[in-house]
Amino acid sequence: EPEVTQTPSHQVTQMGQEVILRCVPISNHLYFYWYRQILGQKVEFLVSFYNNEISEKSEIFDDQFSVERPDGSNFTLKIRSTKLEDSAMYFCASSADSYNEQFFGPGTRLTVL
Amino acid sequence: GENVEQHPSTLSVQEGDSAVIKCTYSDSASNYFPWYKQELGKRPQLIIDIRSNVGEKKDQRIAVTLNKTAKHFSLHITETQPEDSAVYFCAANPSNDYKLSFGAGTTVTVRA
Numbered sequence: 498e499p500e501v502t503q504t505p506s507h508q509v510t511q512m513g514q515e516v517i518l519r520c521v522p523i524s525n526h527l528y529f530y531w532y533r534q535i536l537g538q539k540v541e542f543l544v545s546f547y548n549n550e551i552s553e554k555s556e557i558f559d560d561q562f563s564v565e566r567p568d569g570s571n572f573t574l575k576i577r578s579t580k581l582e583d584s585a586m587y588f589c590a591s592s593a594d595s596y597n598e599q600f601f602g603p604g605t606r607l608t609v610l
Numbered sequence: 611g612e613n614v615e616q617h618p619s620t621l622s623v624q625e626g627d628s629a630v631i632k633c634t635y636s637d638s639a640s641n642y643f644p645w646y647k648q649e650l651g652k653r654p655q656l657i658i659d660i661r662s663n664v665g666e667k668k669d670q671r672i673a674v675t676l677n678k679t680a681k682h683f684s685l686h687i688t689e690t691q692p693e694d695s696a697v698y699f700c701a702a703n704p705s706n707d708y709k710l711s712f713g714a715g716t717t718v719t720v721r722a
Contacts, residue, residue: 528708539715540646540654540699545708553708588653595708596642601653 499523501602503589509608510579518574518605520589529572530590530599531564533557540588546572547595579609612637614702616713624721629687631716633700636681642703643676643683644710649696657698658685690720 502521510516522529531543544554546564563575572591576583586606590599613636623629635643641662646654660667660674660683667674671690676683687694697717701710 530709532710540701540710540712542709542711547708555709596703598644598656598659599710601646601655603653 501589501591501600503587503602503605505605506603507606507608509610512581512609513578516576516579516607518576518587518589518607520572520574520602521570522572522589522591523600524570526591526593526600528552528592528595528599529564529566530592531574532588532590532601533585534588534604535585543574543587545595552595576607579607581609583607584609612640612702612704612707612711614700614711614713616700616716618716619714620717620719622719622721623690625690625692627690629685629690629694629718629720631685631698631700631718632682633684633702633713634680634682635702635711637702637704638678638681639704639707640702643674644701644703645672645674645685646699646701646712647696648699648715654699687718690718692720692722694718695720 504519529546534540544558545552561577586604588604589602592599616633644659647657648654671688673686697715699715700713
């Protein structure tokens with residue numbers, strides 16, 4: 498069964514550094530998402546992406562965040578200048594359409610020191 | 611935007627008993643309600659979902675009910691087993707929206 502994959506599984510960075518989190522969505526899916534989960538808390542929506550543009554973003558997704566689909570398979574989340582409070586598990590998800598189930602990747606644990 | 615409340619936050623049941631988790635939502639435009647199970651350190655995995663045109667859906671030991679008028683939906687797990695121990699999240703997706711809005715999660719512990 499196809500799965501969403503993410504790399505790296507764990508990223509440690511210094512405050513103020515840029516990080517890029519990578520995702521490979523399921524190949525025939527058209528909608529892509531990033532969520533984050535601070536330890537012990539709920540999953541929070543960051544951004545959705547369709548047809549090579551952002552379709553929706555949350556208040557969390559400020560100027561420090563950006564997303565890109567650089568080629569036909571990868572979907573990336575960039576944080577330009579990381580803050581301590583960016584430490585969380587970041588999940589990528591994809592879906593075949595906007596009203597169907599979203600499949601989550603295994604997550605990237607980001608630790609900002 | 612959509613606001614999803616989930617109760618209880620923790621639930622401990624004896625193996626073989628039933629577990630019920632309840633969620634309420636605020637946006638009457640929501641029409642898709644998935645439930646995800648997340649084991650420790652793992653990704654959320656969809657276990658069952660329901661759309662607003664049906665009131666109940668069942669898949670083996672798992673069932674979900676939806677009351678659109680009251681804007682609440684529930685997850686029912688019967689004959690619980692130790693492997694059902696996990697965090698369960700409900701979510702809602704408004705029809706004019708792309709994102710899933712998640713509840714805070716319920717930690718279910720099944721005692722052997």
